[in-house]
Amino acid sequence: MANITKTELIQQLNLWGAEKISAEQLQDWMITHYDPPEVEIGIGETEWVVEAMNIIMNEYELAKLEKFKPEGYQYALAFLESDQDTFYQRKHAFVHDGFSD
DSSP states (O other), X not given: OEEEOHHHHHHHHHHHHTTSSOHHHHHHHHHHHOOTTTEEESTTSOHHHHHHHHXXXXXXHHSOGGGBXXXXXXXXXXXHTXXXXXXXXXXXXXXXXXXXX
């Protein structure tokens, strides 16, 4: 079974943050690679990181491109470093500050 690692996701987010790929290319990567239950997400990571990965990939897969905020990748990266104490705060920041309404 295919899998997506935290490192792979971070690489894509950093490429977008550095403007080496476009928002459309980031979304295309998410659409191509994020396909649960066909793909395992974050093998070996904590439940908080796996959940964050799923939320990040789902949001970038489904959001309209014009809603992507350039600084959104920073919220996504912070969300990927979540633990039990910071998960909900970082989730809120990513979802509400990483995209325009």
